[in-house]
Amino acid sequence: MLNTVLSSRKRIAFCALISFSFCAFDSVASAQGTLSRSRVEQVLQGLGRAHGLGSVAISPDGTKIAFVRQAEHNWQVMVAPFGDLAKAARVTAAKRDETGCNESSVAWGPDSRHLAFLGNCPLGESQENVYLATFENGTKYSVERLTDAHGEVGYPNFSPDGSKIAFLYVEGATRAAGALAAMKPWAGVIGEDGVEVQRVAMVSATAHNAKPEFVTPGNLHAYEFDWSPDSKALAYVAAEPPGENNWWVAKLYTQQLGGGPKAILAPAEIAGPLHGLQIAVPRWSPDGKQIAFIGGLMSDQGSTGGDVWVISSEGGEPRDVTPDTKTSPAWMVWKGDDELFVSELAGGNSQLVDMKLGGDAPRVVYSVPGTVGDGRMELSLSTTQDRSVFVFHAVSFEHPVEIYAAQASGSANDLSGLKQLTHVNDGITPIWGKSESVNWKDEGFDVQGWLLFPAHYDPAKKYGLIVLVHGGPAGAAQSSWGGRGSLSAPAFSAMDYFVLEPNPRGSFGQGEAFTQANRKDFGYGDLRDILAGVDTVVAKYPIDKDRVGLTGWSYGGFMTMFAVTQTHRFKAAVAGAGISDWESYYGENSIDQWMIPYFGASVYDDPKVYAKSSAIDFIHNVKTPTLAVVGDRDGECPAPQSFEFWHALRDEHVPTQLVVYPNEGHGFVNPEHRTDVLVRALEWFAKYMPAE
Known part of the structure; x- marks a missing residue:
């Protein structure tokens, strides 16, 4: 989500990065003393102790639920009667001795007898294909492979009449679609050679190993779709x-099958x-x-x-x-021609409302302090044909993932008010401290965030505070189980820090006006919101005001880099995949289109608005020791941005380090690299925010 352009005063060449390599790290010092790397690895294992659950779908008639669970060696599709998931049985195309193949992405047909899913079985095939399970009675089924795909397949969706299944398809894909995955090495005619296009394709529900039939044209990259x-x-x-x-x-776009867009x-x-x-x-x-x-x-x-x-x-x-709503809708489904169920963020809660077009205020079905979804889209839910029941998995800081159901006619304000369908993680408790939703006001805005307590909290002691800023900026920190990314609030809490995850202006959860409140103002109003949140929690909890650190990834990485040029409040900082120079960034990144709505013009037309928020232009103000980490193939926040920042701090004689990780994109996938980032971050905070 971030970019830059090289002007005459900019000084970074992209090729300069290839001399930097990842190097292993052996130990980490925590606030309580020196800890071995193995201790951090134990913490990471503790973060991931829960059994995983993937996509979930309730059949249109409400009698069955399909879901994906994490087994010892793979991910498996399971089907069970609604309300009795203990009777779940595996549905698979695998042979008896194939334990390593994976299956995912369940979708019911309108007759509730057919279930589409993705899989790479039989074992030995890395390519995913669309499969169809047909249920004869109960949980007895037969499986047919529908497609002979060669590329990336995703999001199967039955046509309303059940005759066809559409899905997103990148034929001949060499990388995952989207900007989070590692970009290809730069070679050839840039922007023209090797461009991969995601299209909507389909297959007949009676096909057998058929080549996918493209629906949308080759000159359009499709992101999301729905059947008429x-x-x-x-x-x-x-x-x-x-x-x-x-x-x-x-x-x-709309498009008739066989027609044009x-x-x-x-x-x-x-x-x-x-x-x-x-x-x-x-x-x-x-x-x-x-x-x-x-x-x-x-x-x-x-x-x-x-x-x-x-x-x-x-x-x-x-x-x-929904004009002037104080929530952030993210997904919806029609109940009738004048009524919608809307899944949204409301402050720190995930919320479902029943809304009549042009009617009274929406009725809240549930509003829970947690993160919900069915595995397809942001806050998406699976529902019956009559919209009487919604099914999804949910997590919070206190509760590992389970599958829940909500009655459309009901009302719930926490997870206990929903019907819990699975118990795969019973008895698993967090290794981090308790959480609280905290609220404060700043400059007329209502701001919310999450505070995690130290795992071994003693109110008689003083603790350090780490402020973790989410990516986006249009995103939100939510109550969620375990670690999300290399810089993890539960991990810092498990190592006995207070952790504040603020949702400042620019975030989701408080309505569209709040989300748009940081346009042309990156690093100013949003930083003031964050500092007001720090003041709030420092005044209320036993936090040592001289041991406050700052970190974040992506937009959070930018906020880290920029904040240390504007305030000396933070004693140590760790910037993950940050942006230091919006002017040079405009010409370096792979996603420059996102910047026009935020900055109002391109950097060529209004360079001053970009310079206003560039940390590099205020670099003489920095005193905070800052560690920068980034992937060498990051297309969203390219590595030269971290190189610029590190180079400038080094010239200013500010303690700094830069670590570039090979073959990583914006979201790290190598577990060793993710561990190393956390190890280095913990050591950095311990070194520059030592406990007395």
């Missing part, structure tokens, strides 16, 4: 390739509050006359939040049906 209620057309969000960059200028909405070409913003999650109304979608300022494809909008399926003027 008559099964004759699709609605989808798409843009010209390259797909990792152009989501921010994507349009909403029709753009019914181009946010860049309309007036009003949606102008130049992003769209996601198209959902066709039951009568086929309207399409609902999420529209708003979003900084990353897949991290969805905004208002709910509705447009005629023929095109025309879109209508905001």
